[in-house]
Amino acid sequence: MADPSSSVKHESMTSKDYYADSYAHFGIHEEMLKDSVRTGSYRAAIINNPHLFEGKTVLDVGCGTGILSMFAAKAGAAHVVGIDMSNIIDQAIKIVQANGFADKITLVKGKLEETELPIQQFDIIISEWMGYFLLYESMLDTVLDARDRYLKPGGLIFPDHATLFLAAIEDQDYKEEKINFWDNVYGFDYSCIKDIALREPLVDTVDLKAVVTDPWIIKKIDLTTAKKEDLTFTSTFKLKATRNDYVHAFLAWFDVSFECTHKNVSFSTGPHAKYTHWKQTVFYTPSTITISDGQAITGELACSPNARNNRDLDIKISYQAADGPATTVDYKMCVASFHRPLCNPALSVNNC
Numbered sequence: 560m561a562d563p564s565s566s567v568k569h570e571s572m573t574s575k576d577y578y579a580d581s582y583a584h585f586g587i588h589e590e591m592l593k594d595s596v597r598t599g600s601y602r603a604a605i606i607n608n609p610h611l612f613e614g615k616t617v618l619d620v621g622c623g624t625g626i627l628s629m630f631a632a633k634a635g636a637a638h639v640v641g642i643d644m645s646n647i648i649d650q651a652i653k654i655v656q657a658n659g660f661a662d663k664i665t666l667v668k669g670k671l672e673e674t675e676l677p678i679q680q681f682d683i684i685i686s687e688w689m690g691y692f693l694l695y696e697s698m699l700d701t702v703l704d705a706r707d708r709y710l711k712p713g714g715l716i717f718p719d720h721a722t723l724f725l726a727a728i729e730d731q732d733y734k735e736e737k738i739n740f741w742d743n744v745y746g747f748d749y750s751c752i753k754d755i756a757l758r759e760p761l762v763d764t765v766d767l768k769a770v771v772t773d774p775w776i777i778k779k780i781d782l783t784t785a786k787k788e789d790l791t792f793t794s795t796f797k798l799k800a801t802r803n804d805y806v807h808a809f810l811a812w813f814d815v816s817f818e819c820t821h822k823n824v825s826f827s828t829g830p831h832a833k834y835t836h837w838k839q840t841v842f843y844t845p846s847t848i849t850i851s852d853g854q855a856i857t858g859e860l861a862c863s864p865n866a867r868n869n870r871d872l873d874i875k876i877s878y879q880a881a882d883g884p885a886t887t888v889d890y891k892m893c894v895a896s897f898h899r900p901l902c903n904p905a906l907s908v909n910n911c
């Protein structure tokens with residue numbers, strides 16, 4: 560089916576069109592481009608490795624404004640094809656032209672899965688596909704599809720590795736403000752919303768001082784070999800306390816690395832690292848857990864795309880601390896709570 564917004568000229572798009580094509584507005588691209596950890600890491604991985612790019616064909620999956628395509632062209636690629644299904648590509652075409660890369664970069668409008676590309680085999684795939692909690696938005700499926708259809712045997716993927724981490728945090732004050740707030744709203748009992756709020760992971764920055772356990776690797780993804788099925792997984796965890804404290808939530812973040820590069824460029828979205836627009840993801844627990852230094856919270860995290868909307872994620876966390884009860888919570892990451900595109904000032908739905 561054709562994208563309903565694609566018939567609308569970019570200049571005359573309204574809020575309704577931006578809702579259907581949330582990447583069309585420059586605001587979301589501004590946020591991504593200004594994320595210097597993100598964009599700077601891609602630039603370092605590409606520009607500092609001209610020996611990998613010289614004379615090569617490159618596919619940029621979800622090229623947006625064309626920034627990664629231009630890095631690849633600057634690094635000496637023979638030809639770059641950038642594809643994007645959003646109307647933002649109309650601007651990318653102008654940007655590529657304005658910067659003198661029109662003969663080196665071909666831009667294609669369309670959904671990768673449904674579009675014929677002008678080149679059939681590429682030496683390198685570049686893509687910025689990561690969502691909140693790494694997998695929200697499920698754009699990794701698209702990159703794996705591109706790899707299977709278009710990457711030459713032995714070809715490179717930028718980035719080629721991603722790792723998802725889990726820890727536990729002390730977060731009394733903010734839990735009070737975000738979850739327990741619903742117990743008493745101007746004297747009324749709103750606690751039915753408390754249950755719903757608890758099930759929505761919160762994307763926010765967390766102070767490193769709030770982390771009270773060692774981190775645990777929940778999932779490692781090698782993009783050169785991963786399959787779509789690997790993105791539905793269950794992983795056990797054991798979070799060892801680093802001090803005596805209370806736990807109010809689990810915290811997730813991810814690291815990304817370009818291991819095929821000489822200097823192995825990488826970046827982290829963790830609470831110990833510099834701010835990125837992915838922040839961290841907080842999963843509040845229904846009740847407070849008490850932990851002592853050296854003790855562990857053990858459990859299991861199961862993650863799968865939602866059956867009705869595969870861009871949403873169902874995340875089930877089951878856990879138990881020393882003498883506490885075994886608890887299971889079903890969380891759901893969905894567009895209603897946050898979404899990179901809803902950070903779009905044109906929609907001003909939430910305040911990100």
Ligand code: SAH
Nearest residue numbers: 582621622623643644645669670671687701
């Ligand atoms: N590469 C750009 C933009 C990254 S955001 C940058 O680094 O700044 C991801 C982009 O992928 C969005 O513009 C979105 O429209 C596009 N996208 C997501 N799924 C896609 C698909 N299946 N086919 C084509 N484009 C897709």
